[in-house]
Amino acid sequence: MHKVWLLLLPGFLLLDIIRVLAVFKATNAALRRTRGKLVGYDVRLASATGGQALSSSGVALSTRALPHRLVGRASTLFIGGEPDPDPAGPAGVRHLREWLSRNRRRLSRCAVLGARALLPRAPDVHAVRRQRRAAPPAPRRGQRADLPAACTKAHGWRVIEPDQGENLALSWIAEDRGAAFADMLAARLAGSRSRRYGMPRRRRVPIEPPTSDARIGTLHLWIAAHLQENLSVARLAQKVHMSTRSFARFYERATGLSPGRSVQQFRLDAACRLLETSPLPLKTIAGQCGYGSQEVMRRAFVRDLQMTPREYRRRLATMKGAGVA
Numbered sequence: 001m002h003k004v005w006l007l008l009l010p011g012f013l014l015l016d017i018i019r020v021l022a023v024f025k026a027t028n029a030a031l032r033r034t035r036g037k038l039v040g041y042d043v044r045l046a047s048a049t050g051g052q053a054l055s056s057s058g059v060a061l062s063t064r065a066l067p068h069r070l071v072g073r074a075s076t077l078f079i080g081g082e083p084d085p086d087p088a089g090p091a092g093v094r095h096l097r098e099w100l101s102r103n104r105r106r107l108s109r110c111a112v113l114g115a116r117a118l119l120p121r122a123p124d125v126h127a128v129r130r131q132r133r134a135a136p137p138a139p140r141r142g143q144r145a146d147l148p149a150a151c152t153k154a155h156g157w158r159v160i161e162p163d164q165g166e167n168l169a170l171s172w173i174a175e176d177r178g179a180a181f182a183d184m185l186a187a188r189l190a191g192s193r194s195r196r197y198g199m200p201r202r203r204r205v206p207i208e209p210p211t212s213d214a215r216i217g218t219l220h221l222w223i224a225a226h227l228q229e230n231l232s233v234a235r236l237a238q239k240v241h242m243s244t245r246s247f248a249r250f251y252e253r254a255t256g257l258s259p260g261r262s263v264q265q266f267r268l269d270a271a272c273r274l275l276e277t278s279p280l281p282l283k284t285i286a287g288q289c290g291y292g293s294q295e296v297m298r299r300a301f302v303r304d305l306q307m308t309p310r311e312y313r314r315r316l317a318t319m320k321g322a323g324v325a
Contacts, residue, residue: 009081016165023169048091074108179273
């Protein structure tokens with residue numbers, strides 16, 4: 001399982017931590033239902049010394065001590081709060097920077113809310129060149145060159161503002177599981193997704209959040225994770241252990257849409273999301289969303305949105321440039 005470390009420093013924002021935890025908890029529950037085995041994320045609350053970590057609201061959360069060295073596969077790190085004023089203290093800037101330097105190879109992505117002092121400093125390009133010219137021979141294999149810290153962007157650090165914890169976690173889920181899965185997950189969460197996570201877009205036939213029947217919600221999550229496959233009505237019926245005819249009636253009663261129309265909408269939504277958030281070619285997007293070809297995707301866009309995918313991407317770029325989206 002992928003480890004997610006939530007490092008709580010003094011004065012962390014409780015609401016953002018709760019929302020991050022809610023996203024990963026919902027993700028794990030959804031993956032267990034759709035895959036039937038233990039997969040997903042191992043989320044751990046940590047602090048410099050362990051014990052109770054006090055939030056800005058005065059509520060304390062129980063944490064484990066941050067391990068000296070991370071083990072296992074790549075981990076995700078989210079830091080909330082501010083380092084201790086004493087730089088040499090257990091939660092001080094010096095101690096935490098040493099920990100980050102020691103474990104940076106194990107961290108696949110990092111984000112901070114408040115703790116900007118821990119961000120890697122961008123190197124002076126000219127200083128780097130001078131250091132390289134004066135540097136001793138290249139280090140042997142397994143040794144690290146003594147160069148300035150890489151810039152923030154190169155290490156994948158993200159700086160977020162208050163009330164963006166849920167959006168940050170959803171964006172990570174989208175990276176790992178696909179935009180369609182993250183969209184379905186966002187629809188199941190109590191809070192609404194903000195514009196920072198997803199751009200608003202037109203829908204001709206919206207798919208509402210899952211009904212009270214848990215089978216529909218589980219099926220929707222499975223569809224979102226398998227868009228590239230053949231999603232015939234017969235196959236969907238098998239997932240809920242019904243005959244094709246009974247399933248079609250059951251699904252339409254529960255959602256107001258036919259199974260085939262819902263699948264079309266899932267694919268359209270996933271394609272819109274990729275057009276909004278990635279520079280992928282249209283042919284690649286069509287393949288990832290389960291369209292037989294780029295032309296099939298184009299026809300779907302014209303039918304439901306009255307514009308081609310290329311026009312959709314161009315209009316979105318115009319909106320962003322004008323500060324509308």
